[in-house]
Amino acid sequence: MSYKKRLGLLVLVDSLIVLLSIYFSYWLLIPTTQMVPTAILVSSIALFFSHHLFAHVFKLYKKVWSYASIQELSAIFVAVTLSVATLAVIQLVGFQTIYMRTLLVTWMLHILLIGASRFSWRVYRDQKLKPKLDQKRTLIIGAGNGGTLVARQLVNSEKSELYPVAFIDDDPSKQFLEIMNIPVLGRSDKIQQVVQEKEIEHIIIAIPSLSKEDLNEVFTACAETEVRTQIMPSVEDIMSGKVSVSEMRDVQVEDLLGREPVELETDKIGDKLTGETVLVTGAGGSIGSEVCRQIVKFKPKKLVLLGHGENSIYDIEMELKPKHLDILIETEIADVQDRKRMFSVMDKHRPRVIYHAAAHKHVPLMERNPHEAIKNNVMGTKNVAEAADEAGVYAFVMVSTDKAVNPTSVMGATKRIAEMIVQDMNMVSKTKFVAVRFGNVLGSRGSVIPLFKKQIEAGGPVTVTDPEMTRYFMTIPEASRLVLQAGAIADGGETFVLDMGEPVKIVDLAKNLIRLSGFKPEEIDIKYSGIRPGEKLFEELLGEDEVHKEQIYPMIYRGKTPPVNVHVIYQLIDEFQYMTPEELRGRVLDIAWFRVKSLMNLSAVK
Known part of the structure; x- marks a missing residue:
């Protein structure tokens, strides 16, 4: 129904109600009232106009009565009361008396009939909205x-x-x-x-x-x-x-982590990023791409997306550019292992902040390919860090892992060595170098969640390495927020760790995913495949010699890293290509565990 037709219908109904209520009151009380016909006529005309006036003032003709509630009922009460009160004043002035009993009955009938006419729309609508058979x-x-x-x-x-x-x-x-x-x-x-x-x-x-x-x-x-x-x-x-x-x-499985998500202190982050040039390595990866999505919220002048894989860099570029036309977004297809290229890129863009997320992270793969882990995780980090120092970058944030604590894998050991390089760079450079350790990131490439989902879709079995295996978990947005927060609160030399609550059993995570997929745990088999090379039953966030017990920021701890001379690391870089995989694996684990005496020999020369 159009607004004009609806307005006309309501005015007509209200006019009939006004006239009916006052004449019915007169008829009902005629044995006891001395109200004269002239007074009835004047009163009906006065009530007619006063009602429509207050109906307009309180918007009784503009309300959607199919959704009527107490608020609408209150508006009817006030409008009717004021219109009858106006009539009482007119009777007093015109006839030197107020026909109180007649007005009281008129007022009650008026409210009853106006309310019934309006709320009948609500009743009719509610009847139509009763549950259908297919709901x-x-x-x-x-x-x-x-x-x-x-x-x-x-x-x-x-x-x-x-x-x-x-x-x-x-x-x-x-x-x-x-x-x-x-x-x-x-x-x-x-x-x-x-x-x-x-x-x-x-x-x-x-x-x-x-x-x-x-x-x-x-x-x-x-x-x-x-x-x-x-x-x-x-x-x-x-x-x-x-x-x-x-x-x-x-x-979602993220809803079932058993803790509240980590939030950002946006003011501090904005101070470091707004209007600045920011560079992200590994920008096409799970963490790197989310870091980029978070960065653009703070309106940098320029965001440089650096990565080795052209397809992933293209994807994040095409995602961000149309949404952020006010930010200059540039791409660099480059490998962090290419030292000359890193120095060239840093000299070209002169970023204020670098987020270093490029790394090899798959534990079993790196066990089989330790040389590649050294080239990417150790040499790549060294190249980017030294290029950042040369370019006068303000802050360098390296993405690390909880597997770097007391590592049992090549991947964890190389990330621990990368942390040592970053720590040493902080001692000799004006750039603030820090590291951020993550637990397992839900939904990232190579994580258990995508694997479990594929296995569930195929009808099982879901493969879990050991029934007692536990891991710390966080979401991709949380991981990215921690990276940005670390860069904002860094003094230099710290290792930041997110308080991720209690560790979660992998088998419990698998059962939750099975339920979320609409199955009962009994319907999808869970198969235990045994611990893979390099894996631990549980992970740690900080070593015993690294712990600062107090939180420096809500949900964030700062680890202290013992001083180390990087001479043996540079020696490893010079010699690793001549080692067998087993020799190399033993060497990186020795360095990561400080089992090499010259690590603590601070008089050694790089």
């Missing part, structure tokens, strides 16, 4: 603001495939009450019972304030019902307009 019976976990928001959206949407039939909430004050005619049927320990009794086909977790640890528990309870479980979008995304309330998402 899924939905249980909402959480009867607070988030749950109510979701329920209202689902009920009011004619296109929704879901229809809420029950709430679950742990708040004792809400038990056995109804919200929007939807009952609260118990606490979270009743999820399975409610699902069975109400024939639930879909579950939505709608508690934005729920901690990651509690979310893990709730999801585990929901997963046992074998009913698809989703989670409402974050309040920030809803308010910013990124998504609507009805756009539920599947629970």
